[in-house]
Amino acid sequence: MRRSLAGCMLLGYVASGWAAGADAPAEAEIPMLDRSRALVHDFTEGVARHVDSWFGDKPFEQGGKVSGQIGFKFLSRQQEKPDASFRFGARLDMPNVKEKTYLFFGQENERELLTDQPEPFTRHELLLPEDRKEDQTFFAGLGYALRDSIDFRAGLRSGIKPYAHARYRKDWRLGERNRLEFRETVFWNRKDGVGSTTSLNFGHGISRSLAFHWQLAGTISDETDGLAWSNSIGIFKNFGDLRSLSLEGLIGGTTAGSDNVSETGVRAIWKQPVYRDWTLVEVSLGHFWPQGDAKDDNERGWALGVGFKILF
Template sequence: MRLSSPLLLLLGLFLLSPVVAEEKQLEEQEEEQKEPDNDHIMLDSLEQGVTSTVDATARWFDRFFGDSRAFEDEYSTQGRLSVGPEWSEFDGTKVRSSFRARVNLPHAERRFSAFIGRVDIDDFVAGEDTQRRSSVLRNVSGDSEWLVGLGFDPHQGEQSRFSVNAGIRGGLRADLYTEGRYLFQYRMSDRTQVRTRSVGFWRNSDGFGFAQRLDYEQTAGDDWLGRFTIEGTRAERISGIRWHSSASVYHLYAEERAIATEIWYAGESGNVVPDRDMGIRGIHRQSWRRDWFYIESWIGMHWPKEEPGQTRKGSWLVGIEFEMWYGQN
C-alpha cells in the first residue's frame, strides 16, 4: 500500500518530535547552568537608580508626614485639607488651616497640571510650603492666601526633574508669579543619598528671587530615617538671605504610626535680629479610621527673638493637626 506525501510528512514529524523535544530540554538545562551575565546585572543595577532602600524609605516618610515630595508621585489628582490649632508661650493660640489641590491635565502625557490652594505665598513660591508642618516653621511675616496656577513638567526623570509654574495670587489683586524648579537626587550608597532643589522665581509685586535647598538622608533599616536640611532664599523683598536648617529623625514603630524628633535653626541675615528662632520638638503621627485621614500632634520648646533688646527665653510649643488627603487611590 503506497502512502501519500502528506501522510509521509505527518509520520515523519511524529517520529522526530521526541528527538526535537529532548534537544530543546537539553538546551534549556544548559542555559540555566550558564553563569549570569555581569553586563546585564550592572545595567539592571543602574536602571534601579534612586529606587534603592534609602529613597524608598525617604519617600514613604515624606508621604506619611506630608513632606516636600508628597506631591511628586504618579497620581492624577492630589490634594489635602488640614486644620491645626496650636499654642505657643510666645505667640499665644492660633488655628492654622490650608487647602491644596493639584490635577494632572489629560491628553498631555502628564506634563501639565492645574493647582488651586490656600497657602503661604512667600513659602510656596520659594518651594518651602510643602515642608512638613510649615505652620510651626513658617515665615513669621507670612499669611495664607488663595493661589491659582498652572504647571508644566518637561522633564520627569527618576533622578532629576524640572518644572515650571505660573499663576495668580491674592484673588482680585491679581498679583502674577512664575517660577522654575529643578530637583536632583544622587544615591551615594544603598543607605545614603543627597537631594538638591533649586528654585528661581519672579513675582509682580516683589521682583526676582532664588531659593536653594540641600537634603542629606540616611536610613537604618526600613523603619528609620535621618535627614539634615539646609536652605536659603534671596529675593528683592528679603533683607539679605532668609535661611533655615534642621535635623530630623523619623521612626515607624507600628503600622501607620510614626514618631519624629526635629531640631531647627532659622533666621534672616539682613534683619535686626539675624537668628530669629531655634527649637526642638517631638512629633507623633498616625492614620485614624481611614488611610487618608491623619492626626498629628507635637510638643516642644523654641527660643524666638524679634527685637534687639528682647531677652531670648524658652517658650513651649503644643499643637495638633487633623489632615485629610485625597487622590491617593
C-alpha cells in the same frame, strides 16, 4: 479668600448633585467622613472634566486624574494667642491638555507659596501663628512638567496678582544607606522681584526603621538684604502602618542683621492615621528660644500643635 471646615463640607454637598449622578440607596451606610471626602473628590474631578472638555474629545478616563489634600492645624505658643490655620491644594491632570501639563489651585500661606518654602520650615510646622487676612491667599495656575526633574508653574493669587516658579529637583543615592535630595526654585512675583529658594535634605539610614536627617533651606530675592535660612537636624523613627516619630533641633535666621541667628528650638512630631490611611493626625510639641535682636526671655517657651490632613 479663606474657607472653614464647615464651608468646605458645604461646598462638597452643594456640588454633589452636579459632580456625578447621586443615587444614594447605600448612602446611609457610608460614614459621613467617607461621603464628605468623596464629594470633595467628585467636585474636583467634575471641574477637571469640564475644563478638559474645552481642549478636545478624549475621554477623561484615558489618563485623567485628580489628587489633593485638606489640612487643618490648631496651635498654641506661650506668649501667643491660640491659632488655627487651613490649607487646601489640588492637582488636576487632564488627557486633552498636553500630557505633562496640569492645573492646580488651593489656599496657602502667601509668602511660603511665592518662595516655594520647604514644608519643614513653614510657619505651621514651626508652630507659629498666622494672620488669617494678611498671611493666607487663594491661588490657581498652570504647571508643566519637563522630564521628571524640572517643573514650571505660573499662577495668580488673591487680587489677581501673578507669580511664577521654575523648579529643579534631583535625588542622589550615596551608597546603600545615604540619600541626598536637592531642590532649587527660581521665582518671580511683583513684591519680591526675582529670587530663589534652595533646599537640601541629607538622609542616612541607621536601620530599616530609623534614619538621621539634616535639612537646610535658604531664600534670597531682589527685595531682601540677605539670605533667610533655616536648618534642622533630627532622628526619624518609622513604626509601620504610616506611624512615625521625629525629634529635631532647629535653628534659623538671616544674614542681613547684626546677628545671623534669630531663633533656635527643638521639635517632636508624631504622625499616624486616625480613620483610614487617607486621614492623618499630626501632634507637634516644641520649645523655642529667640536669639540676637529678637532675644527676649518673655518670648521663649513651649508650643503645641495638632493637625489633621485628609487626602483625596
